[in-house]
Amino acid sequence: xxxxxxxxxxxxxxxxxxxxxxxxxxxxxxxxxxxxxxxxxxxxxxxxxxxxxxxxxxxxxxxxxxxxxxxxxxxxxxxxxxxxxxxxxxxxxxxxxxxxxxxxxxxxxxxxxxxxxxxxxxxxxxxxxxxxxxxxxxxxxxxxxxxxxxxxxxxxxxxxxxxxxxxxxxxxxxxxxxxxxxxxxxxxxxxxxxxxxxxxxxxxxxxxxxxxxx
Numbered sequence: 001x002x003x004x005x006x007x008x009x010x011x012x013x014x015x016x017x018x019x020x021x022x023x024x025x026x027x028x029x030x031x032x033x034x035x036x037x038x039x040x041x042x043x044x045x046x047x048x049x050x051x052x053x054x055x056x057x058x059x060x061x062x063x064x065x066x067x068x069x070x071x072x073x074x075x076x077x078x079x080x081x082x083x084x085x086x087x088x089x090x091x092x093x094x095x096x097x098x099x100x101x102x103x104x105x106x107x108x109x110x111x112x113x114x115x116x117x118x119x120x121x122x123x124x125x126x127x128x129x130x131x132x133x134x135x136x137x138x139x140x141x142x143x144x145x146x147x148x149x150x151x152x153x154x155x156x157x158x159x160x161x162x163x164x165x166x167x168x169x170x171x172x173x174x175x176x177x178x179x180x181x182x183x184x185x186x187x188x189x190x191x192x193x194x195x196x197x198x199x200x201x202x203x204x205x206x207x208x209x210x211x212x213x214x
Contacts, residue, residue: 007108012124027205053185143171170204
């Protein structure tokens with residue numbers, strides 16, 4: 001049975017796609033007997049830099065994750081190939097270009113769309129939802145970098161009711177621990193003093209996997 005392919009996509013840059021991809025992948029890989037692969041299709045290569053830092057820390061033979069890169073239509077082929085011997089394949093996609101993101105969306109069991117609670121992010125999200133729908137892929141919106149006690153967040157959630165996409169119950173707060181972890185090749189689950197952030201990721205990872213299974 002082929003593994004599930006989870007594609008992280010958002011047309012707006014700076015939405016936190018790479019951080020989300022890394023954290024979901026590690027959260028799933030920490031479950032006993034779960035083989036997880038990461039596929040970076042973003043030319044910026046931020047996910048690859050994070051993975052190299054991780055290899056430096058844990059050693060190149062660290063078996064927690066498999067990492068590959070691909071571009072264009074090669075992403076679809078690579079993702080399906082990795083899915084043959086992994087339970088989950090997480091794809092990080094480039095922003096701004098429908099053409100570059102389409103192959104990764106086309107092969108996905110679920111398209112995860114991070115969105116920050118701001119009007120600009122809200123406006124930019126519709127195109128990603130439309131692209132997923134066009135390719136027949138289910139999509140899940142995830143509120144990311146959510147500030148505490150922000151009335152704007154409630155307004156954005158209400159506005160998202162017009163989208164033809166499901167909004168995840170779990171969300172990630174605006175926490176400096178995420179950036180600090182990524183810079184060290186880690187995730188917040190592997191840092192001391194980041195329990196709240198780690199709990200958010202674990203809850204989200206559980207919800208996303210259930211949604212991907214349909």
